[in-house]
Amino acid sequence: MKSTLLWSGIASLAQLIWLVLAGPLALGLMRKVRSVIEGRDGARVTQPLRDLRKLAARQRTRPTDATWIFSAAPLVLVASALVLGALSPLASLHVLMSSRVDVVAVLFVLLLGSVALLLSALDTGTAFAGMGSSRAAMVGAMTEPALLVAILAMSLGAGTSNLARLVDAGVATSTLAGPARILALVSFFIAVLAETGRLPVDNPATHLELTMIHEAMILEYAGPDLALITWGESMRLVLLVGLFSNLALPWGIATSVGALSLGVGLLALTLKVAVVAIGVSLFEVTTAKLRLFRVPELLAGAFLLGVLSVISAVALR
Amino acid sequence: MIYALLATPLVTGLVSALVPWRRWVPLLGVASLLGVLAVALVLAHDALHSPARALHGSLAVDPLSALMLLVIGAVGLLAAIGGVRYLDLQLARAQCSTRQASLYAALVQGFIAAMLLTVLARNIAIMWVAVEATTIVTTFLVGHRRTRGAIEASWKYIIICSVGIALAFLGTILLYVASSHTGGPASLDWATLVREAPQMNHAVVRLAFSLIVLGYGTKVGLAPLHSWLPDAHSQAPAPVSALMSGVLLAVAFYAIVRCRSIAVSALGSDFVRTTLLISGLATLVVAVSMLLAQRDYKRMLAYSSMEHMGLLCLGAAAGTPLAFAAVLLHMIGHGLAKGVLFLGAGEILELEGTSEIAQVRGLLARRPALGGLFALGLAALLGLPPFSVFASELGLVRSLSAAGLTWVAGLALAALALVMVGMSAPAATMLLGPGTGRATSPRLVRAPLGAALGVLALVGVVAWPLSLLIHAGATVAAQ
């Protein structure tokens, strides 16, 4: 028993380190793909790492009437991402506490991060931050039904909502192409796009404050805070993309304990995340940003797909 | 003992009529009421063991009438104290001469005596005469203020009530006729009538009972001939309307209950139940609809008395001992609550000069003691817990449901809810809201009302000694 605990500890640590690096690199990769398709060479994939290192060297700033929440928010965002990175089955099924971490827990820990961000935006006391927070909250409120129903559909298939067993069930069952699974994955994908503020919902690279949703909230952060926030955001993106890829293409994840399977798992994970990240950025380049009040319709569509997948999961059982 | 009971109010009445007006005359009235209450308590204690008899059997006190004596005594005392306050104000304002004041004091005592006679009479014809006497005596009390409205109210009061009572007399005659054809000698004595009832001719008893319900119903304020009630109560002086709606309606209902036991032993319960249900529900409908958009708070209180009498009618329709226990408890509760409210209303009228609900604002802010007592009285009237009306209304609903009339219980509860809708508006406008010029009304007003509410709350929580009398009375009524 003690050895498995040790190995799962190592697996968690490995996943943690992997996540910390994979975050910025995934961001760089997506920017690279985007600029290449736009015909320019674009910054190197490792550029985000350099940006973060440079930001870490800058001085922290704070608006005049901000409280402790403004300085605590980046910490909470990154901490929630790190915890999920360590505990959720990305590279290996046997991670620390894998039998006790639940997909709903993952969803709500992510929620902790976004609530911290929403509150910090209001703490600055500026108009843009307030607007960003209000819009992000609205989009968040619309995403949650789609996310939860998609998770319900998938966990119905596996009979449990425990993440490790969910992914394991994906590996074992052959009915990968079942309608319930596909509908659930599509609605999960749309929800992931909305949650991480990717293009159809929110344009991360915009400079016009009035069109921003997520970006407007972090206008006040500088130096290490800004670094932490972009780092946290990218880690959450990789985390969600990782979970999505594990659920969609479950092969390659380490099912047994041991260095070899862990290495294979990490490699498979990197590959899968890269593929999905490129897919996402390809999807982004081809679509324009939706008007703010068309976004609920998109998310309502995702929610409907989720409900259909639940019905089909139950009906076709 | 019964002679003492009757003599006290009669003598006081005569004295206050003859003696020229003195300050102590109304106090004499209060003393006489205290005496009546004391004697009633003694009689009630005896009635539990052996009913007392007098005037070779024509006057008697069984548990049911003992309870009625208590109700008359209690509410009468409250009204008498209210009367002292009323007369002081009238004389201070020179709105009525000393002669009228002594007339008022005498008439009130006469009114009490008439009601006592009604309750004590064993002979239903004597009972009828006493009820008619109450009408005649109270006409001048209603019209005491000599305003156009008061005269109109008293004219309508005497006309409608006399017509109603005449019908009741026709019913009594028919009962007498029916009893004369049952072999034994014809008699109007209640006990013999109940004994002979099974042999009576059904058609005649059925007609007699309907006429009695219609006739005495006028005095109780039941539906068809109820219209005098709001007019009389809104124009009569506060103590008089307290007496009338607190106890006169109950005494008239007592008469119906007496006749009901004759009819039940003659016809069985279903005809009686349908008649009482029809009149009860009709009264409820009229009272509740009128309460919904009421503009005058005295008329509101009158219609609420009508609603409570409708509930009593439903309780009598159920007819089980539990139902009558609830009815009797309700009579006590309603009598006291209505007494408090009418005296309070009188005080508010004195304060504001108008009985329009819209004109009275922020009473709690301006007269906290009076407003508080009025609010608690309203709470008691609406059947909110610490007061006994809650227990009796719950008892009524339980008995209706136990008697298989759950749909009637539902209607009664719906009616109570609608009454709350209706009476919450006046209560809110009058009591709540800002008000300047805070003052406290005199102790003479606050003490009796507070004491009455205290008794109500006490009875509502622990009714131990009284409950024995109530249950005994209920068994007598539900024979």
Place this chain on the structure above:
Amino acid sequence: MKVSYVTPLDLAVVVVIVTAALTLWRQSLVASLRALSLQGVGLGVVAMVLGAHRRDPVLVFVGVLVLLIKGAAIPRLISRVVARDHPGREGSPLINIPASLVGAGLLTLLAFGATRGLVALIATPAARLIPFGVATTLIGFFAMVVRRRAVSQIVGLLTIDNGIALTAFLATSGVPLVVELGVSLDVLLAVAVLRVLAGHLHRQFNIQDLDQLRDLHD
């Protein structure tokens, strides 16, 4: 002997019912007052005839008493009110005269229908006339509903009482004396009170037509 007592009885009862109809028919108040006193006399005669027939001295005494009170005392009490009622005429009652007479007819038919059971039960020759008693009551009630004048309402009330007293005499062998005294005392007091109130209405507020009395409404 049987023949002899029935005819005067029928005659007296007919007098009572006809005078009741008169109050509806005639417009002048003085006329209806005279009809009322005639009705009282008729009632007294009925009581006396019955008393004589049943050799019951109490009933005869009651008959005389009724004759005195209802025949003489009460009409004189009301006469002062009639004097003060200026036009002394009914004016236009709520329902025109022919219609009210038809109504009275219908009510009499109804009285006959309703008391069939009672008549069958008592089966004495006097019982045949009970429906007339009930009819008088109904007509009196109808008169009160229709007539506008204070006096006619008092007259209507007294007609109702006479009707009930008539029914009582015919249906029973006479109500016990105490009750009879109580009832007539009540009626007397009621009329006295009404007289005082009518006085106030006329003198203080100068109201002749009772339909004007509409201050107290919801």
Place this chain on the structure above:
Amino acid sequence: MTFRIAVRALTRRSRDAEILAAPTTLHPSAARLHGSLQVRHVDAGSCNGCELELTSCFSPVYDVERFGARLVASPRHADAIIVSGPVTHNLHEPLRKTYDAMGEPRLVISLGDCAHDCGEFRGAYGVAGSVDDVLAVDAHVPGCPPHPTDIVRVLRSFTGQ
């Protein structure tokens, strides 16, 4: 290089990005920037000539992003502000506030001749002065309008890529 060939084979369009020489002299604070420069552009009253050139720097042809420079929305996120045009009276205080809003360490790059010595608009009634009069300028891009290669060169002198 192989990556670029593969991609161009894939996309098979657009002309090759300008091959630009590496910067010769590095700005002393380039070391702290570790090859990444976030720039906040402030138009203090320019005739938009410099803006056009600055935009073309970020176009596929000159693509300064290759060398680690990026435009950002808020001065808080920026290491340097690039100011174009003479400082007009209206923009004097906002420029000042933008500079104050940046955290330490902060750089100022003046773009074009107007920024350097008010160029054409010297002495105009609306002009408060050149950027040098308002802020301490760290680097200057000459020219009216400055050629994109010059802008890229100055920017690369900070990123050192």
Place this chain on the structure above:
Amino acid sequence: MTRLLALTVVAGLAAIAWGALSSRARVPLSALALVVSSAGAATLAVRVLATGTNFAWSQTNVLPLGGLDVRLTPLGALFVLVSAVVAIASSVYWTGYARHAMAGRSASASFALFTLSLLVVPMAGNVTTFLFAWELMALSSLILVAHDHARRPESISAARWYAVMTQGGAGAITLALVGLAAHAHSTRFSAIATASTHLSGAVASTFFLFALAGFASKAGVVPLHVWLPKAHAEAPGPVSALMSGAMVNLGVYGIILVGRTLLPQGPQWWWLVVSLLGGTTAAVGALYAATSRDLKRLLAYSTSDNMGLVLLALGASGLSLSTQHPRVASLALATAMVLLVNHSLFKSTLFLGAGAVHAATGSRNMDELGGLSRLMPLTSVTFLVGALAVSAIPPLNGFTGEWLLFQSLLHSLASHDVASVVAGTLAVAAMALTGGLTIIAFVKAFGITFLGRGRTERALGAHEATFSMRVAQGALALACVATGVVPYLLVGVVARGLAGVASPSISGWATLRLSSLSGALTPLFLSGALLGALALVAGWRTLVQRRHGFANVATLEAWGSGRHHQSPQMQYTATSYGEPILRVFDDVLRPDRDLDVSHVVESRYYLERIRYRASNEDVIERFLYRPALALLRAWARRVRVLANGSVHRYLAYGLAALVVILVILK
């Protein structure tokens, strides 16, 4: 045990007496008595929970015609315990709050009466005692709602709505309980339960529906919830905490009492109705919470929302019971109780916080507040803990409730029965939507009120709450954190409370393990990991800062695109924060907005005045209650003709009645 009951009641009565009579130190004395009384009740409840046996005591000649009968079942004990905890906190809070409001005689006496009746209602053993305590609770809370009538006209209309709807609800409950008692020929609940087996389906269903209507209106379930936001917004601080923390629970207690103990074999559609009601309440409550501007109205609607979730769990438990899944049924019931207790804890913290804000600034309109966290540090922390708990954020107790609700819905979907599947899916949808909207509501509530800059002088002049208020808020917030991190405190008590009604379904100290169902959660480890990560990242940041020689954080003016002056009015307000939701759901909420522009007479191009008015009233009140009241008023006007004053008309009624009698009885 009887001594404890005596202690509770006597101390309660003493509190009422002190409140009503004493003039010196009135509030502290009655508050002390209340604390003693609640403590007595709590110990009684704990003892019943520990032993698992019912505590019975009766006194026939008290309460005429019905008799007093106390019977404390473990289920009732759970509710008494929760009410006692909230009551103790509120009483302590009240001593501080009395400086601002609620110091009068009537207020203190009715507050004491309200607390005592709250403790007694779950102890009732027969119909009369239950209704006696129930109506006492209604009366005393009515007086407290109307407490501020002199200053605030809205509290008068709120009191009227509250009085009428509670009386209506009590009427429905009375009819149901009385009907059941009639069939069982006894008013004792135990007798009713045994006699309910041979009740015919239709009769049992009618009584259940009446009871459901009455109790659901007390729990603020949708069609009958209209009084809740009005009454809670107008009631003073500690009272609204008690109402949301304890009184609303009794509505749920009633539903369980009638639905599970008195009429155990209810058909399936009962529970379908309950979950549908729950789902709609949750959605409507959350919607109005997200878009309302008044802090206490927001909290009140969120109470409806949470009660909707509790009803969802109850519905799921009933549905799975009727499809023979006892394990899922007991899990769902335990979830309902956990949700309920969680709600009592965090909602009373929030209401006490809102009370403190109202005491400090004198306003509840969030658009006038802002920047209070610097002026009221502890209140803002406790409010933040409450807000995070409501939004079910992990380390706190709301999260355990939401997780359990998701598990019970997931496992209830496992059954093949179509009805429970449809209900389950809608339930999850409702739960998810309310989750999102609650986050908006509470980020707004905390952010707009406490963060940013003070928008008006009221906000700038605020001062921290008094010591006793802070103690109460702090204690409740700590309770939220404790039950969140170590859920066994809560789940253990709930399992023992439901011993009579359902089999134990959740076990495990640090980890919540669903017995015989797959699903586990370890909030303890999760919180530990989060704290560790936080420390790690904070360390990294300070290290980096020191290495690059920046000793402290630069405090600069907030960046407003170089604008000249950033005034507090430019910040987002509660209305604008909720506006996107209002726009997305405008066909559901139907807000009425009117814009009236008055032009200058001479030329239409120049505007004299533009007035924009937007109100977001409860749509159910507007389209269901207003027409009904209009109908009632129209009926009343038409009936008034009946009494037009003419004596002839009155006599005609009598004659008609006489004729009818004679015709019928021929």
